[in-house]
Amino acid sequence: xxxxxxxxxxxxxxxxxxxxxxxxxxxxxxxxxxxxxxxxxxxxxxxxxxxxxxxxxxxxxxxxxxxxxxxxxxxxxxxxxxxxxxxxxxxxxxxxxxxxxxxxxxxxxxxxxxxxxxxxxxxxxxxxxxxxxxxxxxxxxxxxxxxxxxxxxxxxxxxxxxxxxxxxxxxxxxxxxxxxxxxxxxxxxxxxxxxxxxxxxxxxxxxxxxxxxxxxxxxxxxxxxxxxxxxxxxxxxxxxxxxxxxxxxxxxxxxxxxxxxxxxxxxxxxxxxxxxxxxxxxxxxxxxxxxxxxxxxxxxxxxxxxxxxxxxxxxxxxxxxxxxxxxxxxxxxxxxxxxxxxxxxxxxxxxxxxxxxxxxxxxxxxxxxxxxxxxxxxxxxxxxxxxxxxxxxxxxxxxxxxxxxxxxxxxxxxxxxxxxxxxxxxxxxxxxxxxxxxxxxxxxxxxxxxxxxxxxxxxxxxxxxxxxxxxxxxxxxxxxxxxxxxxxxxxxxxxxxxxxxxxxxxxxxxxxxxxxxxxxxxxxxxxxxxxxxxxxxxxxxxxxxxxxxxxxxx
Numbered sequence: 001x002x003x004x005x006x007x008x009x010x011x012x013x014x015x016x017x018x019x020x021x022x023x024x025x026x027x028x029x030x031x032x033x034x035x036x037x038x039x040x041x042x043x044x045x046x047x048x049x050x051x052x053x054x055x056x057x058x059x060x061x062x063x064x065x066x067x068x069x070x071x072x073x074x075x076x077x078x079x080x081x082x083x084x085x086x087x088x089x090x091x092x093x094x095x096x097x098x099x100x101x102x103x104x105x106x107x108x109x110x111x112x113x114x115x116x117x118x119x120x121x122x123x124x125x126x127x128x129x130x131x132x133x134x135x136x137x138x139x140x141x142x143x144x145x146x147x148x149x150x151x152x153x154x155x156x157x158x159x160x161x162x163x164x165x166x167x168x169x170x171x172x173x174x175x176x177x178x179x180x181x182x183x184x185x186x187x188x189x190x191x192x193x194x195x196x197x198x199x200x201x202x203x204x205x206x207x208x209x210x211x212x213x214x215x216x217x218x219x220x221x222x223x224x225x226x227x228x229x230x231x232x233x234x235x236x237x238x239x240x241x242x243x244x245x246x247x248x249x250x251x252x253x254x255x256x257x258x259x260x261x262x263x264x265x266x267x268x269x270x271x272x273x274x275x276x277x278x279x280x281x282x283x284x285x286x287x288x289x290x291x292x293x294x295x296x297x298x299x300x301x302x303x304x305x306x307x308x309x310x311x312x313x314x315x316x317x318x319x320x321x322x323x324x325x326x327x328x329x330x331x332x333x334x335x336x337x338x339x340x341x342x343x344x345x346x347x348x349x350x351x352x353x354x355x356x357x358x359x360x361x362x363x364x365x366x367x368x369x370x371x372x373x374x375x376x377x378x379x380x381x382x383x384x385x386x387x388x389x390x391x392x393x394x395x396x397x398x399x400x401x402x403x404x405x406x407x408x409x410x411x412x413x414x415x416x417x418x419x420x421x422x423x424x425x426x427x428x429x430x431x432x433x434x435x436x437x438x439x440x441x442x443x444x445x446x447x448x449x450x451x452x453x454x455x456x457x458x459x460x461x462x463x464x465x466x467x468x469x470x471x472x473x474x475x476x477x478x479x480x481x482x483x484x485x486x487x488x489x490x491x492x493x494x495x496x497x498x499x500x501x502x503x504x505x506x507x508x509x510x511x512x513x514x515x516x517x518x519x520x521x522x523x524x525x526x527x528x529x530x531x532x533x534x535x536x537x538x539x540x541x542x543x544x545x546x547x548x549x550x551x552x553x554x
Contacts, residue, residue: 117244214405223257223260275303289316341365347404376390377393469500
């Protein structure tokens with residue numbers, strides 16, 4: 001399938017990749033019709049989605065199955081009045097009905113809004129009113145349906161609530177009954193144009209209320225590189241990305257690019273993450289490709305990997321945060337597999353990556369994906385030199401690249417603030433080494449300026465995380481009359497060290513950082529806490545820590 005959308009598919013070097021990568025964008029591209037239904041017509045028995053759960057159930061869906069079920073779902077949604085441009089929120093965890101619903105909404109030209117099951121009533125109300133959501137499809141579990149039902153009196157745009165089960169509470173329609181009784185689906189004459197909104201995500205809002213990131217119908221094409229050249233997938237791949245469907249990482253690893261590459265997507269629908277169970281599934285189902293954030297790999301290497309059959313694993317990738325070198329080394333030693341890092345945002349597809357023909361540098365995000373024109377800009381607007389920190393930007397003066405978001409929905413001011421004069425500003429700071437590899441420093445708002453130095457939180461956090469006392473930590477800057485700012489570490493201690501939260505441990509941690517990284521980066525202020533403030537997606541809210549510090553000083 002990739003061959004239909006790329007001018008050239010085989011690459012053996014970054015130079016060749018950079019020179020010859022070209023994505024063909026068809027007129028009125030629709031992933032559901034042009035990829036999934038095309039497979040169903042040409043290779044109906046081709047494996048597409050292997051769904052399993054923690055109750056030992058499994059279903060292997062072919063592309064013919066997905067066409068049939070997405071057609072029935074589209075017809076059911078249409079009977080509810082859902083059509084082109086209508087926003088529909090999906091709170092479906094890892095239920096297989098998520099894939100039916102996503103494809104169905106694409107077929108109708110509607111707007112899919114995946115969301116996490118962790119939303120409270122307040123979160124649901126906010127999303128419904130900001131996006132004028134017309135229908136909500138949920139996993140039928142009381143903790144979810146109660147919040148959604150409670151939000152309805154304050155959500156006037158919502159016309160229908162749908163549950164996929166196991167429970168279908170009062171006020172909700174039964175998804176499965178709806179698709180079973182649906183009329184035969186008739187494809188709309190004009191489902192979409194390329195620049196119509198297809199998908200929206202509410203970002204997790206580390207510095208404020210969530211933004212609505214809108215992607216158009218060409219967005220899936222941008223994930224060809226994500227899957228084929230970063231995940232390194234092929235026709236025989238069985239790929240597992242560990243992510244809930246409510247987050248953009250699912251779009252990266254659980255639907256679009258993987259099917260372009262001809263891979264079978266593995267889904268494990270579970271309630272509680274257990275490292276040993278994930279490792280067992282890899283061996284049981286002969287999974288060939290794994291993508292997960294570094295935190296997951298940290299948990300996996302704590303297990304005795306010799307007890308698990310990981311012989312089917314061919315390739316492993318990681319993104320979501322920078323990778324600690326010790327995790328890379330331990331995983332490589334125990335499995336023989338290199339962790340290949342990547343970088344991107346909800347607003348993009350993969351923008352930087354470590355590709356198969358490259359030698360990875362642990363902790364580096366890799367090099368630019370050539371579908372984007374990446375640059376590093378210094379605060380005074382210059383392109384940064386090698387070794388110099390700058391904000392990662394995407395140059396768009398030649399046109400919007402495939403994969404970059406369309407806009408922050410209904411927020412022209414925020415869109416213009418982030419994307420202007422032919423440049424999209426990611427808000428992330430990095431530096432580039434002499435080999436062209438990029439290294440993450442931190443969010444632009446989080447970089448600490450102390451005695452003329454620019455200190456990124458990640459490097460100090462990584463150093464602290466190698467000490468056995470530290471479970472989690474956040475690095476922020478606090479005002480200082482002499483240095484401008486000094487580094488502060490807010491630390492959650494491991495159980496073995498909680499009784500040692502004293503001056504001696506503070507000095508031990510400070511000395512530890514001095515030994516691992518540049519001495520000027522050590523935290524002059526350390527605070528021990530029970531937990532760190534986080535967004536609903538688990539990202540640390542450093543701004544909240546800074547605000548609390550300011551309030552204490554006031």
